[in-house]
Amino acid sequence: MRKIDDLTQLLLNFTRGDGVFKTPIPRVSIIRSSMPTASELVLYEPAICVVAQGVKEARLGDKTYQYDSSHYLLGSMRLPVFGSVIKASKNSPYLCLRLDLDPVLVAESIEQCNVVFNDTGSPRSLKLGTMDKQLVDTVVRLAENIQSPENIPVLFPLVEKELIWRLLQSSQSHFVLAQMVTAGSQLRRIRKAMVWLEEHFAESISTKVLADIANMGQSSFHKHFKMVTGTSPIYFRSQLRLMAARRLMVVDGFDAAEAGFAVGYKEPSQFSREYSKQFGLPPKHDSLRIKSGTRFW
Numbered sequence: 001m002r003k004i005d006d007l008t009q010l011l012l013n014f015t016r017g018d019g020v021f022k023t024p025i026p027r028v029s030i031i032r033s034s035m036p037t038a039s040e041l042v043l044y045e046p047a048i049c050v051v052a053q054g055v056k057e058a059r060l061g062d063k064t065y066q067y068d069s070s071h072y073l074l075g076s077m078r079l080p081v082f083g084s085v086i087k088a089s090k091n092s093p094y095l096c097l098r099l100d101l102d103p104v105l106v107a108e109s110i111e112q113c114n115v116v117f118n119d120t121g122s123p124r125s126l127k128l129g130t131m132d133k134q135l136v137d138t139v140v141r142l143a144e145n146i147q148s149p150e151n152i153p154v155l156f157p158l159v160e161k162e163l164i165w166r167l168l169q170s171s172q173s174h175f176v177l178a179q180m181v182t183a184g185s186q187l188r189r190i191r192k193a194m195v196w197l198e199e200h201f202a203e204s205i206s207t208k209v210l211a212d213i214a215n216m217g218q219s220s221f222h223k224h225f226k227m228v229t230g231t232s233p234i235y236f237r238s239q240l241r242l243m244a245a246r247r248l249m250v251v252d253g254f255d256a257a258e259a260g261f262a263v264g265y266k267e268p269s270q271f272s273r274e275y276s277k278q279f280g281l282p283p284k285h286d287s288l289r290i291k292s293g294t295r296f297w
Contacts, residue, residue, distance in 0.1 A: 001133055002140035004069045008052040010143045011095040018093070024149040025142070025156055027100040034093040039084040041243060041278060046101045046180060048167070049073040050131065050139050054094030055087035058126065061230015065128050072135075074173050076101075076180040077125040077191055078198070079229060080239040097143055099160070107181040109164045125187065125228045129172040138163050189214040190228045193221070197233070201240040202264035207233055241265070242278050249287040256283035 015021055015032040022029050033054070044058070055068045059082040066086070067073040088094035131139075142159040145152045167173040179187035193214040197205070210233050211221035222232070229236050245259040254262065260271030260283075275283045 002137045004052055004131070004136050004140075006140045007050070007097065007136070007143055008095060010140070010146060011052050011097060012093075014146050015095075023146050025145050025152055027102065028142070028146075029098050029100075031096040031098065032093050033085045033088045034090045035085075035088055037085040037088075039082045041080055041082055041239060043243065044075050044079050044081040044083070044126075046076050046078065046103070047074075047098050048101065048163075049075075050097045050099075052095040052097065053092055054085060054096075056083065056094065056096065057086050058083050060126055061226070063126075063230060065126055067128060070131055071128050072131055074127045074129055074167065074176050075125060076176045076187065077194065077228065079125055080236070080243065081126070097139065099142070099163070101164075101177075101180070102160075103181050105161065106164055106177050109161060109168060110178060110181065113165060113168055125176070127173060127176045129167070129170055135163075135166050138166055186216075186224050187228060189216055190221075190225050193225065193233070194229070194236070197237050198240060201237050201244065202262070204264075205233075205237070238274060239278070242275055245271070245275065245283070246279070246287065246290075249283060250290050256287075259283065 011030050011032070014023065015030055018033050018035075020029055020031050039057075039059070049056075049067065050072045051068050053069065055066060056073075058065045058067070058073060060079065065073055068087075085094045138159060142156065142163060145156050145159070164177070167177060179185045181188075193210045196210070196213050207222060208218055210225075211218045214221050216224070225233055225236075231239070241263040245254075245263045245265075248254040248259040248262055249256065256272065256275075257268050260268055260275075265271035265274075272282055275286070279286045281289065
């Protein structure tokens, strides 16, 4: 049976430096860092993250998730999360394999495995799980496809399905995956409102309208939205706006005032104040820091 050290060697062989690397395997990427990184607000996709070496921390609202070679992180929604590598060195870099989840495959696996889903629990969009021997073996066999791309069309779908099946057998992950695809679940209702906010974050919107989009009462919507995202709908929208403004400055060359107006801020002073509070530096200084090559994955 394969071990976590086998995964470490595979990821080291594929990466020659720090960064986020795409692989020949669909929806699989590798993250490597030879030093701890600052806590940064980034979008986490629905995915499973398996750490081969080092330690990373993710913070959603007032909850902190620390994952390492003994614990995976499972996410069921696209969410703004504060993430930072907290243990890494040049001789022992942080190494992580991330598989973005296919909701169609998850739904098919739930149906084929006859998984019984109870929709009475609280929505949870991030969850830590234990890396047991069987799961480690499955993940390593999935990663071995990096070395033999010709095997990917045949072997990867089989191993990916096995991985989803093993996650569904775990009480730690079953609920998160089931909420991801079950029609009418609280998580999916909240997801509808979140998708709307992602597409219209520059617009003004009331909590009542968002609750209507989610087909929920206002108080229930607000309660469950905070359970899922760790924050209120208005603050969630602010996070989306600030991340979008950051991209406009770094990638498209907007100045601070232009970026602020583009994402929905009416007053430059409010934009600068909220940006500084979120990212620790004023917009201009933060964008210069990123352009200079400071790493924050």
